[in-house]
Amino acid sequence: MYTLFGNATSGNCYKVRLALAYRGQPYRYVDVDSLHGQTRSPAFLAFNPFGKIPALAQSGQPPMVESNAIAWSLLEATPLWPDDARARQSCLAWMFWEQYSHEPKVAVARSWVKLGRDREQPQAFATLRDEASGALDHMERLLSKQPYLIGDAVSVADLCLYAYSHKAGDIGLDLAGWPGLQAWCQRLSAQPWWVTIDDHPTPLALDEALAGLAN
Amino acid sequence: MYTLFGNATSGNCYKVRLALAYRGQPYRYVDVDSLHGQTRSPAFLAFNPFGKIPALAQSGQPPMVESNAIAWSLLEATPLWPDDARARQSCLAWMFWEQYSHEPKVAVARSWVKLGRDREQPQAFATLRDEASGALDHMERLLSKQPYLIGDAVSVADLCLYAYSHKAGDIGLDLAGWPGLQAWCQRLSAQPWWVTIDDHPTPLALDEALAGLAN
Numbered sequence: 001m002y003t004l005f006g007n008a009t010s011g012n013c014y015k016v017r018l019a020l021a022y023r024g025q026p027y028r029y030v031d032v033d034s035l036h037g038q039t040r041s042p043a044f045l046a047f048n049p050f051g052k053i054p055a056l057a058q059s060g061q062p063p064m065v066e067s068n069a070i071a072w073s074l075l076e077a078t079p080l081w082p083d084d085a086r087a088r089q090s091c092l093a094w095m096f097w098e099q100y101s102h103e104p105k106v107a108v109a110r111s112w113v114k115l116g117r118d119r120e121q122p123q124a125f126a127t128l129r130d131e132a133s134g135a136l137d138h139m140e141r142l143l144s145k146q147p148y149l150i151g152d153a154v155s156v157a158d159l160c161l162y163a164y165s166h167k168a169g170d171i172g173l174d175l176a177g178w179p180g181l182q183a184w185c186q187r188l189s190a191q192p193w194w195v196t197i198d199d200h201p202t203p204l205a206l207d208e209a210l211a212g213l214a215n
Numbered sequence: 216m217y218t219l220f221g222n223a224t225s226g227n228c229y230k231v232r233l234a235l236a237y238r239g240q241p242y243r244y245v246d247v248d249s250l251h252g253q254t255r256s257p258a259f260l261a262f263n264p265f266g267k268i269p270a271l272a273q274s275g276q277p278p279m280v281e282s283n284a285i286a287w288s289l290l291e292a293t294p295l296w297p298d299d300a301r302a303r304q305s306c307l308a309w310m311f312w313e314q315y316s317h318e319p320k321v322a323v324a325r326s327w328v329k330l331g332r333d334r335e336q337p338q339a340f341a342t343l344r345d346e347a348s349g350a351l352d353h354m355e356r357l358l359s360k361q362p363y364l365i366g367d368a369v370s371v372a373d374l375c376l377y378a379y380s381h382k383a384g385d386i387g388l389d390l391a392g393w394p395g396l397q398a399w400c401q402r403l404s405a406q407p408w409w410v411t412i413d414d415h416p417t418p419l420a421l422d423e424a425l426a427g428l429a430n
Binding site: 049050061064065066067068069070072073076085086088089090092093095096097099100103104138141142 | 264265279280281282283284285287288300301303304307308311312353356357
């Protein structure tokens with residue numbers, strides 16, 4: 001069985017939980033406090049040299065890392081990974097765009113709010129939020145014209161882009177201002193297999209989970 | 216025939232040229248001055264709404280975007296994309312890590328040097344270079360133990376990570392300090408199909424290339 005090392009509020013970890021949900025795959029869950037150093041401890045680094053969550057482990061194998069690459073791996077043999085070569089390219093392009101041009105704005109601004117940095121550095125936060133807004137604009141240009149990022153069918157790219165986009169309200173960006181994107185969010189969350197960002201199994205303790213994998 | 220919209224010094228564009236070289240694929244080349252706004256012009260945005268280079272176009276189709284996703288697409292049917300599912304996951308994990316944790320340090324520091332920002336903001340540059348150094352440390356931990364990122368064989372991940380890593384000297388990081396990474400660079404550049412970052416066809420004019428694709 002898989003063990004997901006994640007965090008209840010992280011969109012990156014949510015992507016993996018969405019992929020596991022699509023697969024109907026049960027898993028153990030460990031909540032790791034990455035904001036307070038738990039991913040940088042010697043024990044965690046010995047388990048995952050990338051020092052990050054999410055990490056998806058199976059006993060006896062190195063963990064899978066990088067949220068979009070884990071989601072991709074869980075879904076490559078499913079209909080969420082397109083048959084058409086150009087659609088596959090486009091899928092990965094959106095996922096790389098998410099990590100370079102969307103997550104560092106939308107998710108980072110959200111972590112600033114969580115840590116109170118938005119009040120400490122209001123000007124820098126305003127810039128970050130403007131950039132986040134620009135990322136949503138870029139998605140809106142496409143999603144105002146088609147139901148999903150790769151056309152008419154849900155793909156792994158939609159899961160990866162949804163994870164932080166649907167929480168834009170946390171940084172004061174009301175999705176009503178991006179109606180195509182808002183409708184896309186509603187379309188996705190209506191999928192019968194969908195789970196919310198708050199949905200996860202009861203967490204195991206980190207030390208015990210790491211010790212369990214080492215056995 | 217493909218038309219590559221790129222830039223002679225950009226590592227992101229170099230990844231695509233390496234993938235084209237591996238495929239032995241001839242292509243037209245357009246040099247785009249992204250540092251001075253050419254990717255944000257209305258004509259360029261009409262061609263590529265992502266407003267970025269590299270973009271790889273074929274007449275009558277939307278361009279392929281995002282360097283790692285283009286390289287992946289060019290190579291998915293070749294031996295540079297592994298057969299083993301866990302190796303594929305690891306390959307994509309390194310490529311996503313490159314875009315989130317390596318390029319924003321190593322490549323951005325290099326662009327600062329190019330624009331003279333390293334002298335204008337020496338403290339911020341020192342921080343950026345320390346982070347770039349940390350990214351090379353992370354690669355070194357693996358490359359001191361194995362010949363390529365995914366084990367014994369070259370993969371698309373090696374091309375994507377090489378592009379900026381081999382230019383760390385441009386930001387004052389001498390690769391002699393990372394002997395495993397340095398040997399990996401030498402191993403890659405000795406491949407018979409390898410091309411250097413300076414190797415590209417004579418550039419076409421941007422306006423003419425865009426007009427040619429529209430026809």
